[in-house]
Amino acid sequence: xxDTFDGTTSSNFxxxxxxxxxxxxxxxxxxxxxxxxxxxxxHIGHAKSICLNFGIAQDYVNATCHLRFDDTNPGKEKSEYxxxxxxxxxxxxxxxxxxxxxTSDYFDQLYAYAIQLIKKGKAYVDSLSADDIRLxxxxxxxxxxxxxxxxxxxxxxxxxxxxxxxxxxAEGEHLLRAKIDMAAANINLRDPAIxxxxxISHPMTGDKWHIYPMYDFAHCVSDAIEGITHSLxxxxxxxxxxxxxxxxxxxxxxxxxxQIEFSRLNLDYTVMSKRKLHELVEGGxxxxxxxxxxxxxxxxRRRGYTANAIRDFCSRIGVTKKENMIEMSVLENSxxxxxxxxxxxxxxxxxxxxxxxxxxxxxxxEILQGVNHxxxxxxxxxxxxxxxxxYIERSDYMDDAPKKFFRLTVGREVRLRFAYYVTCTHxxxxxxxxxxxxxxxxxxxTRGGKSEDGRKVKGTIHWVSAKHAVSAQIRQYDRLxxxxxxxxxxxxxxxxxxxxxxxxxxxxxxxESSLLDANTSAYQFERQGYFCQDSVDxxxxxxxxxxxxxxxxSWAKKSK
Ligand code: ATP
Ligand code: MG
Numbered sequence: 001x002x003d004t005f006d007g008t009t010s011s012n013f014x015x016x017x018x019x020x021x022x023x024x025x026x027x028x029x030x031x032x033x034x035x036x037x038x039x040x041x042x043h044i045g046h047a048k049s050i051c052l053n054f055g056i057a058q059d060y061v062n063a064t065c066h067l068r069f070d071d072t073n074p075g076k077e078k079s080e081y082x083x084x085x086x087x088x089x090x091x092x093x094x095x096x097x098x099x100x101x102x103t104s105d106y107f108d109q110l111y112a113y114a115i116q117l118i119k120k121g122k123a124y125v126d127s128l129s130a131d132d133i134r135l136x137x138x139x140x141x142x143x144x145x146x147x148x149x150x151x152x153x154x155x156x157x158x159x160x161x162x163x164x165x166x167x168x169x170a171e172g173e174h175l176l177r178a179k180i181d182m183a184a185a186n187i188n189l190r191d192p193a194i195x196x197x198x199x200i201s202h203p204m205t206g207d208k209w210h211i212y213p214m215y216d217f218a219h220c221v222s223d224a225i226e227g228i229t230h231s232l233x234x235x236x237x238x239x240x241x242x243x244x245x246x247x248x249x250x251x252x253x254x255x256x257x258x259q260i261e262f263s264r265l266n267l268d269y270t271v272m273s274k275r276k277l278h279e280l281v282e283g284g285x286x287x288x289x290x291x292x293x294x295x296x297x298x299x300x301r302r303r304g305y306t307a308n309a310i311r312d313f314c315s316r317i318g319v320t321k322k323e324n325m326i327e328m329s330v331l332e333n334s335x336x337x338x339x340x341x342x343x344x345x346x347x348x349x350x351x352x353x354x355x356x357x358x359x360x361x362x363x364x365x366e367i368l369q370g371v372n373h374x375x376x377x378x379x380x381x382x383x384x385x386x387x388x389x390x391y392i393e394r395s396d397y398m399d400d401a402p403k404k405f406f407r408l409t410v411g412r413e414v415r416l417r418f419a420y421y422v423t424c425t426h427x428x429x430x431x432x433x434x435x436x437x438x439x440x441x442x443x444x445x446t447r448g449g450k451s452e453d454g455r456k457v458k459g460t461i462h463w464v465s466a467k468h469a470v471s472a473q474i475r476q477y478d479r480l481x482x483x484x485x486x487x488x489x490x491x492x493x494x495x496x497x498x499x500x501x502x503x504x505x506x507x508x509x510x511x512e513s514s515l516l517d518a519n520t521s522a523y524q525f526e527r528q529g530y531f532c533q534d535s536v537d538x539x540x541x542x543x544x545x546x547x548x549x550x551x552x553x554s555w556a557k558k559s560k
Contacts, residue, residue: 143183167210304532304548406459472543
């Protein structure tokens with residue numbers, strides 16, 4: 001683990017429970033698990049759960065965290081997702097070692113447990129239609145009523161379950177249910193389903209099964225089989241906990257994990273439900289699961305987010321039971337902090353205009369030194385070529401500029417970063433009056449951007465040598481949605497609330513030539529923001545850079 005990370009060591013109420021359990025010797029070893037369903041890619045919400053579960057395993061002596069694929073829904077699940085999930089967890093900096101499991105590893109045991117429940121008179125095969133089951137369930141104010149099939153004998157139930165398993169019935173014809181209490185105030189206890197018929201082959205077990213276990217049954221039993229001590233899940237499972245405990249009590253499993261709920265991460269200006277992410281990807285609203293605007297870990301990685309920043313963010317938001325909506329700026333601040341500390345600096349002109357140094361010799365070239373990182377002296381300097389023709393940012397010149405404009409206007413002197421002082425003498429305009437070339441004279445006594453006579457200039461602008469610059473496409477990303485909580489805008493489809501400016505493509509940006517050797521790690525383009533080469537589309541002949549994040553939070557300004 002990277003030593004700049006102190007995230008997982010911050011305490012929370014779950015760690016307090018674990019501390020007490022170790023103190024009282026209820027447990028001598030802590031085992032947690034992260035149980036993704038392989039039906040999509042992981043997102044930043046999952047990162048919260050990963051940092052919590054794997055973080056505990058890292059910090060406690062002898063503790064482990066299992067990675068368990070919760071693969072009970074064949075049809076929606078794909079091995080493509082399994083591999084992507086593993087890659088994302090490893091990228092975040094966590095490792096499961098030998099503790100890789102699948103709920104499907106336990107299908108035989110789960111089935112044996114279901115038979116045990118039937119034999120105890122605690123489960124039965126129901127043959128009501130799905131509609132009738134719904135009707136019989138009652139609602140929040142009315143109790144449910146017993147199914148006419150609830151009184152089937154143990155023998156009949158066993159025989160029916162066996163036939164369900166071997167595929168003798170159609171989907172929906174029968175259902176194995178727990179026999180608990182149709183009048184329970186907690187609707188989850190009104191004879192919940194244990195197995196449903198599904199004639200779908202499974203990536204791991206093939207065509208062996210025609211029934212698949214329901215989450216509430218499979219999850220607690222899998223936790224118990226693995227000897228999980230603390231089963232951490234999000235708050236919507238709070239009123240499933242009585243059922244979690246009911247199954248384990250009835251089955252007298254050797255371990256009885258403690259389910260503890262915490263609030264899920266919600267982030268503004270994005271969506272995180274897998275259903276919505278699927279819609280955005282499949283509907284072509286984004287370029288794929290790794291679209292850099294998505295909150296998926298693959299998208300964020302491609303965008304240039306660092307694992308360090310995400311772990312730091314997860315540590316800052318903490319783990320509580322309070323529902324919350326975290327501002328994107330909190331995430332971006334973690335990112336900026338990490339990038340500021342680690343990203344080398346470079347010069348890049350995003351909206352280029354020519355600057356001609358009229359008194360600089362025609363064929364002269366020199367190599368100047370650029371500081372790679374202001375806070376890392378060991379990172380030293382790099383060579384930056386300088387010549388008569390440069391590119392500067394179009395916005396760094398202005399006609400009739402006000403006094404406070406510390407950049408170029410005719411008669412004003414500025415510093416070219418790491419280079420010389422130049423004074424604007426003249427501009428060339430095209431027919432429509434747009435400036436196409438800025439002419440300056442330079443002071444040869446100011447090499448390195450320092451003046452011998454102590455003369456000060458207020459402004460420093462960045463530049464690249466036109467002859468040496470490399471051209472690149474730059475993709476500027478912004479928030480994917482134009483409103484903070486797209487899913488809450490009842491009157492509108494969230495897909496109509498996509499921020500039209502969330503992707504802005506700039507062509508022919510001019511970068512300093514050292515960036516030709518850039519790998520995918522991040523750079524600060526001075527005065528612009530943080531950028532990295534796009535890991536998918538960038539090639540040596542056609543460079544593509546992503547803007548990871550701006551230097552400052554421009555949204556905070558806008559909303560003020
Ligand atoms: P969805 O409800 O969008 O389908 P999910 O929660 O069902 O997502 P899983 O693959 O089942 O997705 O999630 C694996 C683990 O990640 C679960 O333990 C779940 O509680 C946790 N998790 C998912 N989303 C969040 C979130 N936003 N914040 C914290 N934990 C989360
Ligand atoms: Mg789930």
